[in-house]
Amino acid sequence: MERYNPKKIEKKWQDRWEKEGAFGVRDESKKPKYYVLDMFPYPSGQGLHMGHIENFTATDILARYKRMCGFSVLHPMGWDAFGLPAENYAIKTGIPPQETTSTAIHNFRRQIQAMGLSYDWEREVGTQTPEYYRWTQWLFLVLYKNGLAYKKEAKVNWDPVDNTVLANEQVLPDGTAERSGAKVIQKDLEQWFFKITDFVQELVCDLDTVDWPQSTVQNQRNWIGRSEGSEIEFEFDGFDGGVRVFTTRADTLMGATYIVFSPEHPQLQEIKNKIKNWKEVESYIQEARNKTDRDRISEKGEKTGVVLDGVSVKHPLKDETLPVFVADFVLSHYGTGAIMAVPAHDERDWEFATKYGLNINRVIVPEDGSVISPDTPYLTEGVLTYSGEFDGMTSAEAKEAITKKAKGALKVSYRLRDWLISRQRYWGCPIPIVYDPDGNPHPIPDEHLPWLLPDDVEFVPHGTSPLAQSKELQERTERIFGKGYRCEVDTMDTFVDSSWYFFRFLDPHNDTEFADKQRIAHWMPVDLYMGGAEHTVLHLLYARFFTKALQTLGYLDFGEPFAKLRHQGIVLGEDHNKMSKSKGNIVNPDVVVDAYGADTTRMYTMFLGALEDTKPWNSENIIGVHRFLGRVWGVVDVFLSQKDAQQTVGDDVLRVQHRAIKKVRNDIESLRYNTAISALMEYVNVLLKHPYSVEQVRVLLVLLAPFAPHITEELWERIGEKESIHSQPFCKYDESYLVFDSATIVVQVNGKVRGTITMPLDADKEATQQEAIKHSNVKKYLENKKDIDTIFVPNTLINFVF
């Protein structure tokens, strides 16, 4: 038989699998289901990167394994195809995004097929197709009709380079846009929002019910930012009404010395005739409005504010009045938009109080009675002092007691805000809303969906949405709805497209529903979802929100879409840095596949290290996996040439064989592919040194099939099998081969290893001890020793201690 040459076999099998539709779902009803899903890629012009290869290979191994274990496996692939890069490219070159996207998708599909990935191509979806976005629009309208999508004027993040509004999530901590890198500015615009905050409780609680990486759950929690506290009212002194504040430290109420409004607080307008210095206050508010949240902080931490002249409030539990300020360090969108300041126990309030010469009343001391510095705020909880009847209480006790006494209420606040989905861009899903001549919004009726994206637009941005220039769109709108109607010209954030695609895969060609109810009931939730950790906040939060919204509206009977989630780690360049064009360390999958074949590329990517770890690529190490496949080829070659000779297979070989089966099974189930591959290597190393027969060859090929689908299919055929190896049942192990009749026991003296002995299985302490002291290297340490204790662990270890 000739040498192993992947070029000669991989294409052959890929073509055959495609022709036979080998990986479509069959037998949906009889077998247990398994839905294994990849985060679908944005089809960029660069083609697949190593992260995709790692991601897709990992799920492919599991999909193939589950099929062999008798599951009906749903394993689809699609394209998150709307988005800025294609549009920006169009602005530069004039080539329409439709064209570049279609080219990119072709290239992605070619690369994916060259990897031998077992997707069900019948179910391919692309978010940019009218068949798909028709249902994105339907989803928008469902939310709209149920009050979960609304339009309001809002201060929004405006990206002056991409000429679009951004979600908070798309603005980096330094105040620049994630995409363009431009400094984001503030602008007041009418925008569409989804009411994700309606589901905030479930979004937090249900995190307890999913099998997700700890860090991802934690990131979601951080983002949602739940905190328990109290709402307490401070009445105005001399006129009706009061200021409600939110605090998590009600225990410090007796130390509150002033009140601060955020500049956007609506109550300021209501009481403006009481404010003697309104002019000054108003100009401060105006100034603050022009700043981003980021700007407000980054001014070297220096806090600014203006006192409200003529306004003060009564302390709810003390006979005191407190001054009131407006200051932009207080956020309008969190809590009640106003705070009680306790400078003795809050860094920000301390800073502000120091600057403006305000009172600082310490009311908490450490529980252990230690002395604290008078020059800094004391931030930790402790015991109350100077708090009248509450003195001596701990912070925890006082929070409730003080809230009650002050006629406040316990309250939970969240950091999460509603999701702004309007984008002033072309290459996205049109928002299916028309405005009548009076400017009132109306949903576009179902019969006009999909509401098509026009193609008579220029791509160069003008600061308005590109759709506004489309003659066809305006004519269409007036033809259908009447003279004077105009339609919404913003498109949706592409995260909307990608937040429900996992439903569409269940029923991609359905033109009456987003997906058939029975199919949803059958396949959901996703059993394993795999993708990059960069989506731990946005995509996953939005997908969970949609699922919960659809559940509430009766379309689903579950609230969490992804039962189990895992992230593949980042594949670094050979220099241990993140792959990037500028570093010139990008490993191109096409080049690797061309050099070694898909099977080697798949296996090496999995052999790099633990799936979830960040690990560097190494172009020298890959040869090891390639050699391994060459040896597998050799094992079969030897078998074929000696087929007629009678081979006696030793028990040692059988034991290794069954151990390998068990290890490979367990490791695949727990996604530890690197060690599964090691086990296969050990098995092959043993076969190369001992006689084996057809059984060992079959086991080897079946175990290896999920990892290296081409070579195993080829060799399976060569040993005379007629059916595809990928429809064979996966190997089972026989426990009796894993039980040994003797055990190697480690002999230690004072905890140091001095030798090993072999004992019958389950030998008792007495027998083991007697055998151990005969060991020459042990004997010399035990001579002339008295009071020897013996620690004995059956079948494992004996330790002499003195």
Next chain:
RNA sequence: GCCGUGGUGGCGGAAUUGGUAUACGCAGCGGACUUAAAAUCCGUGCCCGAAAGGGAUGGGAGUUCGAGUCUCCCCCGCGGCACCA
């Protein structure tokens, strides 16, 4: 600053409940085959030491007969959040 996560040979990395640290692979070294090279195969393989032995899992302490694994303190890397009261 807060939350999470990680630190093991020259390199990538293994190590069920605490029980022979370094599996598997790369590179290295020695050898076989070959006119030669490539490819392939066999052997070797943490450090110090001639050996006996001793020392090693970021650093330091502790629990234990026994610690990569458990506890505490510190250092460093990575990810997230950060004026959220």
